Amino acid sequence: MKSLSVFTKDLGAALRNPKVLIPMFVVLFIPVLYSGLFLKAFWDPYGKMSDLPVAVVNEDKGADYEGQKLTAGNDMIAELKKTDGFQWNFVTRAQADAGLKDNSYYMAIVVPEDFSAKATTLLDDEPQQAKIIFEPNEGYNFLAGQIGGTAVKDIKTKVSAKVTEAYTESVFDKITEISTGIGEAGDGATQIAAGAGKLDDGAVKLQENLLLLTDGTGKLLNGVAPLTKGVTDLNTGAAALESGSSTLAGGLQQLSAAHKQLQDGVTQSSAGSKQLSDGLQKTATGAAQLQAGTQSAVEGTTKLQAGTASVVDGSAKLQAGLTSSVDGSAKLAAGLKASTDGSVKVSAGAKAVADGLQQLAKSDPQLAASPAVQKLLAASAAVATGTEQLQQSQQQLAEGATALHSGQEQLVLGADQLHTGAQQLDAGVTQLHEGAQQLNAGSTQLLNGQKQLSQGATTLAAGGNKLAAGMKQFGAKLSEAAAGGTQLAAGGKALQAGTSTLLSGVGQLGSGISSVADGSKQLSDGAGELKKGMDELKSGSNELASKLTDAAAQTSTVKKTDAMVQMFAQPVEIETQVVNEVPNYGTGFAPYFLSLGLFVGALICTLVIPMRGSEVIGASRFNRFISRTLSFSLMSLIQSLLASIVVLYGLGLNVQNVPLFYAFTFITSLSFMWAIQAVVTWLDQPGRFVVIVILIFQLTTSAGTFPLELIPNWMKFFNPLLPMTYSVKGFKAVISTGDYSAMWGDAGTLAIYGIVFLALTLAYFMTRDLENEVEVTSEQVLTV
Template sequence: MKSLSVFIKDLGAVFKNPKMRISMFAILFIPVLYSGLFLKAFWDPYGKMNELPVAVVNEDKGADYEGSKLSAGSDLVAELKKTDGFKWNFVSREAAEAGLADNTYYMAIIVPEDFSAKATTLLDADPQPAKIIYEPNEGYNFLAGQIGGTAVKDIKTKVSAKITEAYTESVFDKITEISSGLGEAGDGASKIADGATKLDDGALKLKDNLLVLTEGTGKLLDGVAPLTQGVTDLNTGAAALEAGSSTLAGGLQQLSAAHKQLQDGVTQSASGSKQLNAGLQKTAAGAASLKDGTQSAVDGTAKLQAGTKSVVDGSAKLEAGLTSSAEGSAKLEAGLTASKEGSAKAAAGAKAVADGLQALAKSNPQLAASPDVQKLLAASTAVATGTAQLDQSQEQLLAGATALHSGQEQLVQGANQLHTGSEQLDAGVTQLHDGAKQLNAGSAQLLEGQQQLAAGAGTLAAGGAKLSAGMQQFGAKLDEAAAGGAKLADGGKALEAGTAKLLSGAGQLGSGLSSVADGSKKLSDGAGQLKDGLDELKAGSGELASKLGDAATQTNSVNKSDALVSMFAQPVQIEEVKVSKVPNYGTGFAPYFLSLGLFVGALICTIVIPMRESEVIGASRFNRFMSRTLTFSMMSLLQALLAILIVLYGLGLEVQSVGLFYAFSFITSLAFMWMIQAIVTWLDQPGRFVVILILIFQLTTSAGTFPLELIPNWMKIFNPLLPMTYSVKGFKAVISTGDFSSMWNDAGLLAAYGIVFLALTFTYFMTRDRGNEAVLKSEQVLTV
C-alpha cells in the first residue's frame, strides 16, 4: 500500500510541473505519430495513380499485313484511353519533350513511326522487333519512373497479344489453304481409284481372251499332227507313185481332210488374235487414265507440301522469338532482384539514421534548437520516407517481372509444341508426295508395257491373217493335186522332192505352234498377276481418297473465330486467389509500424521520466521500483490505447478481432517498455544507445517489410532473439490471417521478454546501494 502511495506522490509531482506535463502528454503521441502518420501516408498510394501526368506520343504510320491494314500504334492509343492507370496526355513529340523538360510530365511513352511495320516482320528472314520508347523523368521523381516502367511492361504485353492475334489469323488462313489442297488431292485419288477399276476390268477381259487363245493354239497343234503324218505318208508313197496311184488318191483325201482341220484352227487363231488385240487396246486406255490420275495426285501433294513448309517456317520463327523474349524476362527478373535487395538495405539505413538523429535531438534540447540540426532532421526523415517508397516499388517490380518470366516460359512451351506438330505434318505430307510420285512413275511404266503388249497383239493378229490366207492357197493347191492325180505318176520324182520339203515345213509349223502355245500360256499367267496387282491398286487408291477426304474434313473443321484467335494469342490467364487478403498497403504495413511506434514511444519515455529516483524522500528500494514500474507501465498502456484508437477508428484499419487486437497491443507495449526500462535503468545514457542498436537490428531482421529469406544470412541469426519479431507476427495474425493460436504464442513470448527484463529492473533496485546512487540525484532536475 505504501508503494502505491509513493507512486501517487511521484505522479502528483509530475503533474505539478508544467514542463513535465507537456513532455509526458507529447510522449503519449509518439506511437501515434509513427504508426498513424506513416500508415496514413502509405495507406493506398496506387489508388491515386490516375492523377500522375504521363505523355503519350503516337508516330506510327501503320503497315499492310496479309492484305489487311495493321495499325498497332492507334490500337495502343485506343486501349490506353479505355484505362485510367495514369493521367494520359496524348500529345506531339515536341510537346512531350517540353513537358519532360519543365517537369509537367513524369514520363513519356513514344510509339515510333515504324512500329506496325516492324511488327509485320516476324516471318521475314531478318525479323525486326517493334519498339516502344519509354522516357522516365527520373531526375524529377525516380519512383514515378519505376512505377511507369511496370506499366509500360503491361502495355507491351497487351500490344504483343494484339500482334500475335494478327499472326494467328494468318496461320489459320494457311490451314484453310491446306484443307483446300487436301480436298484436291482427295479428288485426284478418287480419279486414280476409278481408273484402277477400269483397268481391272480390262485385265479381266485380257485374261479371258488369252485363255481362248491358248485353247485355239492347242487345237491348232492337234490339227498339225495329222498334217505331219500325211506329209510323211506322201513322202513314203511318192517312191511308189507309179505302182500305187490308188494309194496316192487315198493319201490325197486324207490330206484334204487334214487341211480342213488345219484351216479351221488357223481361222480360230486369227479370231482369238483380234479379240486379244481389242482387249489390250482397252487395257492401254485404262493405263493412260491411271497415269493422268496419279499425275493429279502428285500436283495436289506438291501444293500441300508447300503449304506445310510455310507453317513449319512460321512456327520455327515464332519459337525463336518467344525463346529470346523469355531469356530477356529472366535477365530482367534477376536485375530487379538485385535492385530490390539494395533498396531494402538503403531504406533500413536511412530509417536508422533518421531515428538516431531524432533521439539525439530529443536527448539534447540545445542541439535540437539549432536550425541546422532541424534541417538535418527534416532531410533525414525525407530520405527515410523516399527509400521506403523505393523499396516498396522495387518489390512490386520484382513480382511483375516474375509473373512476366513465367508467362514467357509458357508461351515458349506452346511455340515448341506448335513447331513440333507442324514438322510432323510437313514430314507426313512429304511422304504422301513421294508416294504419289512413285505411283505416277509406276502407272507410266504400266502404260508403256500395255502399249507394247497391244503392239505385239496387233502383230500377232496380222500374222494370223497371213497364215489363214496361206492355208487357203494351200487348199487350192491340194485341189489341183487331186485333179491332176493322173499326172502324179509322171511327176513322181518331182513329188517326192516336194513332199520332202513339205515335211520339213510341217515340222517347222509344229514347232512354231508349240512356241505360240507356250507364249499364250505365259501371257495368260501374266494377265492373272496383272489383275491381282490392279485389285491392290484399286483398294489402295480408294483408301488414299478416303484418307485425304478425312484430312480435308478435319482441317476444314478448324473454324477461325475471334475467341479462338484470342485464345491462341493468350492461351494462359492468371487467376489470383488471395490467402488472408490484405486490402491495401496501410493494412500490410500496420504490424511493422505499430511495433516501431510502440518501441520508440517506450524509448522516449525514458528520456523524460526519471529512471531510478522518487520524489518521496526516504522511499525504500521496493517502493521506488514499484513507483517507476507503475509510471512506465501507465505511460505504455496510454500510448498503446491512443495508437489503437487512431488506427482503428481514425484510419479505419480492419482487424480479425477487436478485443484481441487491444489485448495484444497492450502486451506488446508493456513488453517493450519493461525491456527498455531495464536496459536504461542499469546502463543509463549508454543504455539508450544500446536500445537504439537493438531497434536498428529489429528493423532489419523482424521481417516486417521484406520476407526473412531476403535478408543476409548473418542477420537471420538475430530474428528469433529480438522481441519485435514476435510483435510483428502477432499483429499480422490478429489483423490479417486470423491465426489466433499463433498470436497467443507470440503474446506469450513477448510476456516472457517483459517479465525477464522486469525482474532485471527489480534486481537493480534491490541490490544497488543507495549511497552509490547519490550521483544520480541530478535526474530530479527534470522534475523541478
C-alpha cells in the same frame, strides 16, 4: 501499500507540474504519429495512380498484313485511353524528352515507327519482335519507375493480344482458302486411285513372268553343282598326287643319302663292336680287382668300429674325471676366499697394533727410548707389512682359483662335446661298414655282368659284319627308286595344273549362273513388293480421296467470329485466388509501423520520466522500483490504446479479432517499455544509444517490409534474437492471417523478454544504495 503510496505521490507531482505533464502528454502520441501518419501516407498508393504523369509517344506508321491494315500503335493508344491506370499524356518525342529532363513526367512509353511492320514478320525466315520502348525517370523516383515497369508489361500483353487477333483473322481466312483447295485435292486423289488400279494389274503380270525366270535359273544352277563338285574332287586328287609324289621323291633322295650314312655307321659299328669286346675283357679283369678291394674295405671298417668304441668309452671317462675336477676347483676357490677374508682381518689387526704402539711411544718419550720398546715397534711394523703382503698373495691365489674353476668348467664343456663327437664318429663308422658291405655285394654283381656283356659283344661283332653286307645291296635298290620318284613328281605337277584350270572355268560358270539366279530372284521379290506397294497405293489413294473430301466438308464449316478470334489471341486467363488477403499497402505495413511506433514511444518515455529517483524523500529501493515500473507501464497502456484506436477507427484497419488486437498491442508495448527501462536504468545516457542501435538492427532484420530471405545472410542471425521480430509476426497473425496460436506464441515470447528485463531493473534497484539528497534533488529539478 507503501509502494503504491510512493507511486501515487510521484504521479500526483507530475500531474501538478505542467512542465512535466505536457511532455508526458506529447510522448503518449509518439506511437500514434509513427503508425498513424506513416500508414496514412502509404495506405493505398495504387489508388492514386491516375495522378502520376506519364508521357506516351506513338510513332508507329502501320503496315499491311495479308491484305489487311495493321495499326498496332494506334490500337495501343486507344487501349490506353480506355484505362485510367496513369495520367496519360499523349505527346511528341521531343515533348517527352523535355518532360523527362525537367521531371514533368515520371516515365515515357514510346511506340517506334516500325512497330507494326515488325509484327508482320511472323512467317519470315528471320522474324523480328516488335518493341515498346519504356523510359523510366528513376533518378526522379525509383519506385515510380518500378510501378511503371509492371504497368508496361500489362500494356505489352494487351497489345500482343491485338496483334495476335490480326494473325488469327488471317489464319481463318486462309482456312477458307484451304477448304476449297482440299476439295480439289480430293478429286485429284480419286483419279490417282483409278490409275493405281491399272498399275496394280501390270505389276501382277510382271511378277508372274519373273517367277518363271527364277525357276529356270534355279534348275540350271542345280545342274552346275555336281559338275563343280566332280572337278573340285579331281583337282584335289591331282594336287594330293603332285604333293605326295614330290614328297616321295624327296623322301627317297633323303633316304638314299641317309642310307650312305647308315652304311658308314654300320661299318664303324662293326669296328667299334670289336673294340668293345676287347674293352669288356679288360673291364672284367678290373671288376675282379674291385671285388677283392671291397672285401678288404669291409674287413678294415670292422676293425675301425672296434677302435671308435674304445674312443667313446675313453671320452666318457674323461668327462666324469673333469666333472670331479670342477667340483674340487670350486671348493678350492671357496677356501681361498675364506682365507683371504681372514688375512684381511689379520692385516687390519696387525696394523692397528703397530699404530697403537707408535702412539704409546709418542706419548711417553722415556718409554720410546727403551730398546725393548723399539724392538717391539720394529717387530709390529714388520708383522703389519707381512700380513698385508700375505693378504695380497692370498687375494691373487683366490683370483687364480676362480680362473681355474672357470677353465675346468670349459674343459667339462669340451669333454661333453668330445664325447658327443665320439658317439657321432662311432655311428658314422657303423654306416661306413654297412656301405662297404653293400659295395662289396655290388662289385660281385658287376663282375658277373661284365662276363655276360663280354659274351654279347662277341656275338654283336659277328652280326655287324652281316649287316654291312646287306646295307650295300639295299643302297643300290634305293637309288633306282629315287630316280622313279622324281619322274612321278613331275607328272603329278602337270596333272594338278590342268585340273586347276578346269576348276577355274567351272567356278566362273557357276558364279555366272548364280548371279543370274540372284538377279531373277531379286526381280521377283521386287515385283512382289511392287505389287504390294500398288495395293497400298490403290488403298491409300482411295482413303486419301475420302479423307480430303471429309476435310473439305469440315473446314468449310469453320466460321470466323470475334469471340473465336479473341479466344485465339488470349487463350489463357489468370484467376487470382488470394490466401489471407491484404486489401492495401497500409494493412500490409501496419505490423511493421505499429511495432516501430511502440518501440520509439517507449524510448521517448525515458526522456521525460525519471529513471531512478522519486518525489518521496527516503523511499526504499523496492518502492522506487515499483513507482518507476508502474509509471512506465501506465505510459505503455495509454500509448497502446491510442495507437490501436487511431489505426482501427481513424484509418479503418480491418483486423481478424479486435479484442485480441488490443491485447497483443498492449503486450508488445509493455514488453518494449520494460526492456528499454532496464537498459536505460543500468546505463543511463549510453543506454539510450544502445537502444537506438537495437532499433536499427530490428528495422533491417524483423522482416516487416521485405521477406527475411532477401536480406544479407549475416543479418539473418539477429532475426530470432530481437523482440520486434515477434511483434511483427504477432500483428500479422491478428490482423491478416487469423492464426491465433501463432499470435499467442509470439505474445509469450514478448512476455519473456519483458519479464527478463523487468528482473534486471529490479536487480539494479535492489543492489544500489539509496540515492543521496543531491541526486534526488537533481532529478527533481528535471521534473520542475
